[in-house]
Amino acid sequence: MSLITVTSPHATRSGNHTGAFMRQVVYATIPGIVVMTWLFGWGTLFNLMIAIPAALLAEAAVLKARGYNVRFALRDWSAVVTAVLLALAIPPTSPWWLIVIGIIAAIVVAKQLYGGLGMNPFNPAMVGYVVLLISFPLEMTRWIGPHEAPSWFDSFRMVLASANVDAFTGATPLDSFRTWAGNAEQLQALPILHGEFASLGWEWVNIAFLIGGLYLLARKIISWHIPVAMLAGMALIALPFWLFDDARYASPLFHLFSGAAMFGAFFIATDPVSAATSRYGRLIYGALIGVLVWIIRSHGGYPDAVAFAVLLMNLAAPTIDYYTQPRTYGHHRAKRGATR
Amino acid sequence: MNASIGKPRLLFDFHGGIHPPQNKTLSNQRPIRPAPLPAQLILPLNMHLGAPAKPVVQVGDEVLKGQKIAEAQGAVSLPVHAPTSGKVVAIGPRPIQHPSGLDAPCIVIEPDGREQWCELHPLPDWRTCCPPSALIPRLREAGVAGMGGAGFPSAVKLSPRAEHPIEQLVINAVECEPYITADDMLMRERADQIIAGVEILRHILNPKEVIVGIEDNKPQAIEAMRRAATGSGIEIAVVPTKYPSGGEKQLIYMLTGKEVPSGGIPAQVGVVCHNTGTALAIHRAIVFGEPLISRVTTLTGKALREPGNMEVLLGTPVSALLDAAGADMNRIGRLVMGGPMMGFTLHSSAIPVVKTTNCILAATAEELPPPATEQPCIRCGSCADVCPADLLPQQLFWYSKNQDLERAQQYNLMDCIECGACAYVCPSHIPLVQYYRFAKGEVRKEMAEQQKADRARQRFEARQDRLAKEQAEKEARRKARLEGSKPAAASGVDVAALKAASLEASAAYKAAVKALKAAEAEGSDQVAALASDVEQLKAKADAAKAAVRDAGNAPAAPVVDVAALKAASLEASAAYKAAVKALKEAEAAGQDVTALRTEADALKAKADAAKAAVRDAGPATAKAAPVQPATAEQPAAEKADDGAERAQKMKALKTAFNMSHKHFKEATAALEHAEREGADNLEELRKQVERFKLKADKAKAALGLLVDQAKADMRASGSDLKSLKIEAAQTEAAARQKARELEAARVKGDDERINVLSRELDALQREAQVAAGALKAATDEQGLADA
């Protein structure tokens, strides 16, 4: 009889560990990956194939330098999740070095230099994305027109940075809308703004990520608060402006199914480490991201805005948490931002 | 209202909760069987929550079944009874059920197998024989304690305060912990007795409603209880299966919608909650006069061949029960007393069953695998989703881990019920509850220390005050002596100044009284501190008044007045500082502070005025009044502060040393224990012993260093014991010398000289007193350091 002494509880939920959580997130991106590959070609897969090993290597190197058990730590799959999210966020035309720089910014700077998993105040994938967007604006805005997927060979040459990428790229729906905002005729005429129900091609990307997100909800990997609040925030602020002037402002539906809306709502804003953590806090956090996305899309200098909105709200998350503590059992009022 | 046919109760759902695998069928398949009589019964004197009982038998005494062998000590305490007839063979420390793994005093009885009862006093006509409250002492004498949770003496819960009329009596039959089926089986087999016990409780408390809460996973128990309760008006409420619905606070909320206030007790919201097993024990204690000497305990776990429930005599060692249940010793990976969620692991199978032991879980390593390695918190929020107290466990974890106790308390650390739901779901396998327990312990320790420090500070300040006063008096007398022959000059001015000082002092006193009243009205917790302030200020005001009187009677030299002014100024600024402190505290406590603020301002003005007066008076009398006293006082005070700080540190270090020494001793004991039992983790234990020894040594070394420093400091400042001793002796000698001179003068009849000498003698005697006092204080401090 071995009498170990440990504190209660003695039971834990079986099959319940951080690695499994993270793996589910990776699985949930599969519909999105499939649709993106269908629309934009092999580039997406190449992105993933470069990003994942790069992330694992970068993570392992830093962990080793910090004296951690590398094998054990890598099993939390967090590096893979970051890699996948970043790979899906950057254009499928990206050369390999762009991906590697993004990964290093995400894993080494945004995550490990802040103390590793659980300590990073900012969403690592989005830090990587923004670093790239600011440093290499040209490379980062070369999206392929939907349904004009290049051959795998062309995609491969793009990865090696030896192809004339411009031959394959075109403006995204959000780009086009921004360019022609105010010009009702043009908006009417641009085919890319008119898919089945929202923007051409990208509507399917968004639907795919929505499906993945619903899977995460069903598996209780994420809670509904942030995505619902974010999408609602975005739609609710878009609605009156669109009603007021539909030549200048896009419809709520267009916003919800363009760019990184669904991807951001279910996969980026929900990154638990850098998000708000209380229930009310998550609602506020999500809603403000939605509003910020709309503001930046409609009035900012960049066509899509999820990364900036999320990073801005990452900054605000601790404060939001501080002011949204739940009311504890047996207390009359919640201690909200109660000061010392 | 007949609940058994009435519509189901409207239930409130508490936040969070989890659904761990039940594993109840393992133990509820066979009826309750009696446990075998063991070779020895080990009865801890502390089977309940509260003060331990005091033995009333001696080694060698023959005892009868049910005989009292230890009596309660204090209001929250219970007696202990012999579970069977036999002989007391030992009274001394044995390993007991405490999570810390410490040994505690126990009475050991060797049964004679005759099961001979002592005389009992049954009370079958309890309804009519006496007033309900007369039943409460009987329950106490029968040793009835809460049998589900912490073992709180039941009698205490049955005498609620008059201002909390009891509306609901809640019987907790939920048994939400996995594996445990003791209450389930008890209800299936003895529902009538349980209901009879509930009737007694109802008779005593006279509540509006009686509700029995049972989880819906016990259909047979529900059926049996419904049948037994038919026509009694006792409501059987079925609650959904969810852990921890059996937590007292959670159950009360589910059934009544009332929340027990944070840090309060259920009676404050008109609810009293008892456990089913307790109800049964109450029934037997009243109707048959039987004390609580046995209980039903679940023996379960996959390492047992014949799991089930047993009627166990209290004091039966766990090992005897494991044998009876056919334990496969090699397969036991973890031995838990209680359930898998809130129970604690046993370090020895010699530990006895006590009043609160509802379950012995002998789990295999596959069943309850060793804890997985902790990973970083990813703030996923799963823990917050399941927390029944609606806390943010991830934040608590963060602050507990970083020992930021203040923040942790702000996130309501102390409201955590340690249910373990958060740790159960945490994907990073963080032993959250362990962190909370640690942090809570630290908070409690800090509170206790704070109280102690406050008391010490008050004592210290009082002493400082006294010394300063004595010093000032001495100074005044010396000056008077010096100036005695010279004519007094400009005495009128000084009297005025003294009067002003007196007025100020009494104003300060009045202000303090006002502050005290305000604090009392608001129920602030600083009332005690403020009251002592008031007293001090009153003393000061009185002293100032007396000074005015004295000055009026015998116009003194200006020097005296400067001293008095200085004293007044010091007092005024002290009063101001006190007011500022009170203000800050009040602000911190979030009270209305405007009144206090104006007071503080007024006091500041006064202090400034007093200071100005000192300044003005100073130049005029600079020649006559050497400034030493004031300057000498300052460093002395600072030094004293320094000393106090060091004493504080020393105390802390001493505690640290004591703690680690205790740990070391415990570890050594555990090691010996293990060696005796031939356990297989000797190496680990040995290492632990080493570690604690190292820690203790370190603390001791640090303490030594500090003591040496303190000694060196004292020497450097000329205030070490030796010089203090010399000083004391010298002043005493001088006083004696003066006395002799005075005697001689008396003999000569020199009136003038007698006068002077007697005044001088007076001063010297005071000086001697002060020196002796300082010496004593220093010795005390030293003693503190050396002890």
Ligand code: SF4
């Ligand atoms: S469940 Fe564990 S990992 Fe998740 S937030 Fe709570 S403590 Fe952190």
Ligand code: SF4
């Ligand atoms: S142990 Fe404390 S923090 Fe964790 S779920 Fe229970 S009450 Fe909440």
